[in-house]
Amino acid sequence: MSSIIETRDLTREFTVRDRLRRRTVTAVDGLSLRVAAGESVGYIGANGAGKSTTIKMIVGILVPTSGEATTCGLRPVRDRRVLARRVGVVFGQRSQLWWDLPVRESFEILAAIHALRPAEARARAAELAETLELGEFLATPVRQLSLGQRMRAEIAAALLHRPELLILDEPTIGLDVLSKQRLREFLIAERREHGTTLLLTTHDMGDIERLCDRVLVVDRGRLAYDGTLDGLAATVGARRVLVVDLVEPTADLVGLPGTEHLRSKVGGLRQHLVLDGSTTLAAVLAAVAEHAELRDLSIEEPDIEDVVRRIYAASR
Amino acid sequence: MLVRATGVPRLRGDLRLRAYWLLLVAGMRTQSAYPLATFAGLVANATFGLLKTAILFAVVEAAGGGIAGYTAGTMSAYIWLSQGLLGSVNLYGRSDMTERVRTGDVATDFLRPVNVQAANILPAIGKGLFAFVPRGLPSIVIGVLVVGMTMPATPGPYVLGTVSMVLGIVLSHSVVYLVAVSGFWLVETRGFVGLYMAVGGLFAGLFTPFHLFPDWLQVIGRATPFPSMMMFPIDVLTARVTGFAALQVVGVQLAWLAGALAVGHLMTRAGQRKLEVQGG
Known part of the structure; x- marks a missing residue:
């Protein structure tokens, strides 16, 4: 070109x-x-x-x-x-x-x-x-x-x-x-x-x-x-976040492979796990299923505004 | 790595001339967009014209009916022609370009395949030429009807006078352009504008005829382009100067114009390298 x-x-x-x-x-x-x-x-x-x-x-x-x-x-x-x-x-x-x-x-x-x-x-x-x-x-x-x-x-x-x-x-x-x-x-x-x-x-x-x-x-x-x-x-380390809705309140899902626990809501009914990409989503979901029954899930893409904010902030 | 510019449309002469013509017309159209301001200008012209008439007629009378070659009739012609030209000849030292340089909008001019100097002077000239219709002609008519004026009876002065008048208008806008582009080096050109207005007005014949000045002041005045903007064209138009002397006036105007354009060209080129577009 x-x-x-x-x-x-x-x-x-x-x-x-x-x-x-x-x-x-x-x-x-x-x-x-x-x-x-x-x-x-x-x-x-x-x-x-x-x-x-x-x-x-x-x-x-x-x-x-x-x-x-x-x-x-x-x-x-x-x-x-x-x-x-x-x-x-x-x-x-x-x-x-x-x-x-x-x-x-x-x-x-x-x-x-x-x-x-x-x-x-x-x-x-x-x-x-x-x-x-x-x-x-x-x-x-x-x-x-x-x-x-x-x-x-x-x-x-x-x-x-x-x-x-x-x-x-x-x-x-x-x-x-x-x-x-x-x-x-x-x-x-x-x-x-x-x-x-x-x-x-x-x-x-x-x-x-x-x-x-x-x-x-x-x-x-x-x-x-x-x-x-x-x-x-x-x-800049903006990662995708897996949000799982569980059937029952569950203790924080800490230490699952390929994830990092971000936060839990409604007494553990909803949990946010940061995906680091080191393993497949199927493996992550299987690991979640070992702890609790999965009702629903969604994945949050990194917000570009947030990405840029991080870059600008890092340069100040 | 310098690739030859292939596929660039060749500079098509006639089309480019059309661009400059359209820029001149754009100036006229811009001026026509503000009829109320034009009318206000005319009223101001006429008011000051009457004021000048009162003062200068008193001067002529006090001198025993004639001074520096002026009679009441030719003095009136000077007054109303100069008032009429005020909307067309730029004696204020300021133009759209002054603002464009100050704000940095001039950058968009440099983004076009045009001669920046021509592209800025032409619309200003267009404005000036257009202003002669709603401001210049009525001023002259007021002068003729209200005061009366002595004008030449032969066509010669009118023909050469028109040429000289247009040259005066073009010259004024070409010199004002120089004041504007000095802004490439000076952050604020107000000082230059003020100087132009004071010195320019005096020598261009804005207040009194140039010829009433003492000799030493006339010598200084002749060393500036200002008399060629308005005073000398009026001399030609009113047949104060005729024949070879009139042609000489036009020659001097052309020389000043060539000089102003040449300096403007160099300043534009140097200014482009200096340009630090203001305001992001």
Whole structure:
């Protein structure tokens, strides 16, 4: 797989003045990462971990202090204008639309900026308007849109020129549950259709779970984790929990193979056992059955929010 | 590893020109979105126009009917043309770009395959040109109807004067752009904006005609681009300067414009490397 983003020892320092003292803050610290074409990658980290700084260097609007980034095979800062044709970016907190103009006119200007042929631009805008349901407010000035509407329009604006790489910096910030869901569904469909590579930063783990095959965790400017979401849960020790409902109150089920007793409820009628994965579930259930009759059972998957909380907490 | 950019659409000249044209039009459309503000601007223009009329007519009269080549009629023409141009020529030193640099929104400009300088100056010019219709023309009409003004009887000054006026508008927005992008280096550009407003207004002819100044002040003024933004175009339009001298005025304007654009280009390029997008 050819890589669409590649950074080597990417570093960015900022000089911060507080009162008379100047000190240097390293926002991104020797970051090396690679994203293959067609991947969908979630880039997460606490506030100030270096996510946005990395993205700015990847798209060429921030010059690295040292190290280098290659995006779509180009040098981001030097080849800014050529790269801009191949990348779509949405910064959730900034607008790329013309505030006083109807959405449709922003699209028209952007299409011309990207040198799309008028027929091509019209077809693409119509496609995006349909899939993102922009129809009802295409003629509305941007300043009158709701946040959810504006965000859909922003995403359409970023995708108008069919970029091969889409970078979304907190695209669901401030959106309600339904708007989030619609946006995610759109992104899944868009990627299926066009094979667009997606790099996403978010604090919403639902975004990651629904949209990303791979997670990068950045912590104090360094890469703290690179792998699948499930793997991430395993590394921080978030484990699956077996919840058994027993027919009769039973003493705590301590010392069963492959488990650790977490807690008991209703006088031992319900017990929570952490699974460490060292033995099969059948073996665990057989061991439980030796102590008491099983009425029901369920398994709790590790909560991704909890996983991330553990990572952030560990880094403080 | 540097892969050649294949599959990149070639820069299609006509389509890119269309983009810059649309940006100019976007500025006009933006201006047209606020008719009430435009009307308020016109009322302010007219009020100050009457104030200037009262003061400057008294000056002309005190001087015995003529001062620095102005009669009451040509003074009125200066007053109402300058009031009319106030909505179009930027003498305030501030623009949308000032805000965009301050807040970091300028980052989105750099994310587009455009010349950032052109993409910011053009909408500002569009706004200025559009403002001439609801603010400029009515001001002039008020001047003609209420006070009366002496204007040239031949078409020449109007043709060259229009060119000079448009150049003045473009020049002002190109220089204001420089003030805005100085924000790449300065956290706060308010000082520069204030300086621009004070010095610019004085030399552009906002308060009194430039030609009433003592010689030494005129020498200083001529060393700045400000007279070329409004005062000199009015001189051409009112036939205060004609023939070769008028062409010279336009030449000086072009020279200032070329200089401002060149400096703006360099500042934009250097600024991109300096850019530390504010506010995350």
